[in-house]
Amino acid sequence: MPQPWTVVNFNATFVHGVIEEVSPPRWINEVAVEHAVIWTADTNNPAYDKATAQDTERKVFANGIDRIDWLAGDGSVQLELTGTRAVPMSVDTHEARVALFRIRLA
Numbered sequence: 001m002p003q004p005w006t007v008v009n010f011n012a013t014f015v016h017g018v019i020e021e022v023s024p025p026r027w028i029n030e031v032a033v034e035h036a037v038i039w040t041a042d043t044n045n046p047a048y049d050k051a052t053a054q055d056t057e058r059k060v061f062a063n064g065i066d067r068i069d070w071l072a073g074d075g076s077v078q079l080e081l082t083g084t085r086a087v088p089m090s091v092d093t094h095e096a097r098v099a100l101f102r103i104r105l106a
């Protein structure tokens with residue numbers, strides 16, 4: 001993480017190992033930096049709309065169960081979604097989603 005970002009918390013949670021012909025091993029990786037929050041989730045529930053229930057929560061993708069959402073924080077950071085990508089996953093028949101952000105101090 002380049003300066004001036006300060007990592008305030010991080011966590012890697014093991015979800016499951018290889019499921020033959022279904023899925024590669026899965027981990028959920030979380031990093032919290034001061035002043036901004038971005039998270040990912042595989043909710044397996046397409047009706048799941050907001051993780052925080054806050055009106056300022058923004059969603060990268062309009063549909064699907066793989067989520068990338070964000071809260072911009074306290075206004076001291078400019079967090080701008082600049083684009084999205086998809087990475088083909090030959091093992092479990094759907095694409096991995098990628099969000100590209102520009103994050104800078106306001």
